Amino acid sequence: MSGTLTFAHLPALAKASVPDHSTAYSPELSLWRETMPGGYHWSGLLRRGNSLRMTCGGDDANVSALFFNHEDRNERYNMPDTLKQQETAYLREGLVCYSDMGRVLCSIAKSSCPWHDTMGGMSNATVAASKYGVHRYQEHRNAMYRNAYDGFLTQLGKWGMGKRDIVANVNFFSKIFVDPDGAFKFVRGNSKKGDFIDLRFEMNTIVVLSTCQHRLDPNPDYAPVAVELECWRSGTAGKDDPCRLGLPENGRGFIQTERYFL
Amino acid sequence: MNIRIVESKLSRDDAIFTFEHAPGEPWMHEIKAGQIVRIVDLGGNQAVDTLFFNARKPEERYSLTETMLAQGNIYLGVGTQIMSSEARPMLTIVADTCGRHDTVGGGACSQEGNSVRYGLEKRFMHCCRDNFMLGIGTWGRGMEKRDVVSNINFFMNVPVYADGKLRFEDGISGPGKYVELRAEMDILILISNCPQLNNPANGYNPTPIEYLVWDPAPSGS
Numbered sequence: 001m002s003g004t005l006t007f008a009h010l011p012a013l014a015k016a017s018v019p020d021h022s023t024a025y026s027p028e029l030s031l032w033r034e035t036m037p038g039g040y041h042w043s044g045l046l047r048r049g050n051s052l053r054m055t056c057g058g059d060d061a062n063v064s065a066l067f068f069n070h071e072d073r074n075e076r077y078n079m080p081d082t083l084k085q086q087e088t089a090y091l092r093e094g095l096v097c098y099s100d101m102g103r104v105l106c107s108i109a110k111s112s113c114p115w116h117d118t119m120g121g122m123s124n125a126t127v128a129a130s131k132y133g134v135h136r137y138q139e140h141r142n143a144m145y146r147n148a149y150d151g152f153l154t155q156l157g158k159w160g161m162g163k164r165d166i167v168a169n170v171n172f173f174s175k176i177f178v179d180p181d182g183a184f185k186f187v188r189g190n191s192k193k194g195d196f197i198d199l200r201f202e203m204n205t206i207v208v209l210s211t212c213q214h215r216l217d218p219n220p221d222y223a224p225v226a227v228e229l230e231c232w233r234s235g236t237a238g239k240d241d242p243c244r245l246g247l248p249e250n251g252r253g254f255i256q257t258e259r260y261f262l
Numbered sequence: 263m264n265i266r267i268v269e270s271k272l273s274r275d276d277a278i279f280t281f282e283h284a285p286g287e288p289w290m291h292e293i294k295a296g297q298i299v300r301i302v303d304l305g306g307n308q309a310v311d312t313l314f315f316n317a318r319k320p321e322e323r324y325s326l327t328e329t330m331l332a333q334g335n336i337y338l339g340v341g342t343q344i345m346s347s348e349a350r351p352m353l354t355i356v357a358d359t360c361g362r363h364d365t366v367g368g369g370a371c372s373q374e375g376n377s378v379r380y381g382l383e384k385r386f387m388h389c390c391r392d393n394f395m396l397g398i399g400t401w402g403r404g405m406e407k408r409d410v411v412s413n414i415n416f417f418m419n420v421p422v423y424a425d426g427k428l429r430f431e432d433g434i435s436g437p438g439k440y441v442e443l444r445a446e447m448d449i450l451i452l453i454s455n456c457p458q459l460n461n462p463a464n465g466y467n468p469t470p471i472e473y474l475v476w477d478p479a480p481s482g483s
Contacts, residue, residue: 005382074407080326080369083428085378089366090426100391102374115426119336119366121327124349164408166347168327178422182337182362184330215331253378 007239007251015239017258022109022238025053025198029232036211038224041151043158043208045070046201048261051109051234055196056173057226060188062214063172064122064148066156066165067097067105070204073161075099079118079168085249089178091116091170094242096202096250103257104250105205107243109234110198113191117171120184122148123212132222145222148210155208172197174214186216200234200243202257265361265434268340270442272298272357272476279475285468286388286457288397292317293445296478298356302440303417305469307433309456310416311370311390314344314352317448320405322346326365326412336422338363338414344443347411352449357442360417360435367420367430368413370394371458380460393454415456416441418463432462 007015023029031050035057036042046052054063069075078100086095093111096104108116128147135145149166156165175190199207213224237244237254244254274280277300283289285308293299301310316322328345330336338344339362344353369375372391376384391410398405417435422428457468 078369078412080367080412081372081375084367084369084430085375087428088426089422089428098375098378100369100372100374102372102378119327119330121325121331126349163347164321164406167411168325177424177426178336179424182335182422184334184336249378252382255382256374256377 007255010255014258014262017262019235019238020240022241023235025110025232025234029234031231031233033228033230035226035228036209038211038226039146041146041155041210042229043155043206046205046207046231048201048204049233049235051198051200051232052207053196053198053230053232054172055228055230056191056193057228058193059191059225060217060219061173061191061225061227062211062217063227064210064212065170065172066152066167066208068165068206069099069105070206073159073165073206075101076165076167077105077170083118085253086247090118090175094246096243096253097170098253102253103260104202104253106199106201107237108197109200109243113173113195113197115175115190116197117174117176117214120171120174120176120214120216122152122169122210123215124149127215131220146212148212151210151212152208159206171214176216184216186214186218188218198234200237202236202254203260266340267359267361268357269359270300270357272300274474277474277476279473281473283453283455283471283473285455285470287455288393289453289455290397290401291451291473293449293451293475295445295447298442298444298476299451300440300442300474301416302438302472302474303360303435304437304472306437306439307417307435307465308469308471309418309458309463310471311368311454311456312414312416313394313411313452315409315450315452316346316352317450320409320450322348323409323411324352324413326368329365336366338365351446353443353445355441356444360439360441362419362434363441364415364418364420366422366428367418368415370413370454371456376460384460387459388457390454390456390458394452397452415463430461430463433465
């Protein structure tokens with residue numbers, strides 16, 4: 001299904017706000033780098049026009065993620081909207097993460113990993129304790145066991161948010177699929193050391209991350225994998241960008257996003 | 263397909279509450295722990311966009327991921343425990359004559375989403391998200407947009423395939439089919455009887471639904 005109003009119908013000034021071409025990564029565009037240890041949590045503001053490159057420090061990495069519009073935190077990543085608009089149950093290069101307001105928070109400009117999970121939720125204290133046991137700070141100091149839910153709460157609190165802001169998240173680098181009966185199947189080996197994804201931010205976005213293991217990861221050991229974060233100046237999606245052109249729905253999603261910044 | 267049909271033993275005559283809900287309108291209602299609510303698809307293939315909140319503290323609410331993870335399966339049916347954002351059972355599906363219900367597609371249609379999915383000129387059509395906003399706006403008591411999360415679509419058929427494709431397909435419900443849930447805590451229900459006209463969610467003809475509520479059976483019966 002496609003509507004009649006497209007990018008070609010926009011006024012000249014609106015069209016001019018979009019770059020002709022998307023920018024490819026190169027090391028001189030780098031703005032900062034930081035390595036997240038496995039099992040840790042992180043949050044930060046990614047400005048419109050910057051990309052976050054996440055690179056796996058080992059095999060079978062997982063990065064649980066939530067996204068919020070920095071200017072209105074009631075607007076946030078919406079999993080079913082993201083799936084419905086793109087008729088997909090998972091994310092990959094060329095797809096985008098939608099907010100509940102029909103805008104593109106970030107687009108997946110590049111990904112060496114073919115499948116990123118959207119359905120598998122996040123680990124929590126109860127699940128982590130039953131799988132791995134409990135390693136408290138008192139005995140283990142910074143090697144204590146962590147979980148994604150508590151990590152999210154920790155980071156959200158710093159932005160004045162909390163439980164009410166925790167919604168269905170993305171699990172980058174993880175794969176689960178659904179069998180004909182609807183049952184979840186976790187696939188090991190979906191990501192290898194050195195795999196990366198470029199999330200290009202199309203809006204000013206609060207990004208909340210956890211590198212705890214996927215909730216359905218069958219590995220009985222607590223073995224979360226480190227991930228390198230690199231922010232680089234990519235600009236926003238160009239007129240020729242595959243994320244914009246791949247689906248007519250996403251073309252309209254970008255129009256709604258760009259209108260927000262005119 | 264994993265379809266399981268279980269009929270209810272409850273009699274309409276014993277219901278303590280009934281309500282017919284016209285399509286395109288919001289509805290909010292509280293039920294107590296132990297009470298049973300039946301949702302009846304009167305006309306067939308009517309999407310019932312549903313959110314549940316802990317009536318004592320609405321910041322605890324339905325979670326689609328916790329619900330799917332608790333049963334390891336994306337489809338809702340008899341035996342499904344509806345789980346909260348704090349991973350606690352909120353309700354249990356105790357009877358179901360439809361057989362399968364959706365939550366992965368539980369974005370609840372919105373003006374903004376319809377604009378993306380069906381065309382920018384489709385903005386001005388009635389939608390579930392507007393019903394949710396009107397519902398909580400009228401209800402008050404501190405509820406805000408951030409409390410409106412992804413929902414359940416009773417009677418809707420959104421299969422996910424092993425290759426990762428997701429489709430909106432024709433419904434498997436029919437006139438008079440119902441789903442019945444027992445509350446495991448005091449529950450605030452928020453429902454939009456879906457007005458969507460752009461996809462087969464309502465068979466392109468939104469119709470009324472009916473609710474019935476029963477008190478818990480006396481012990482020993």
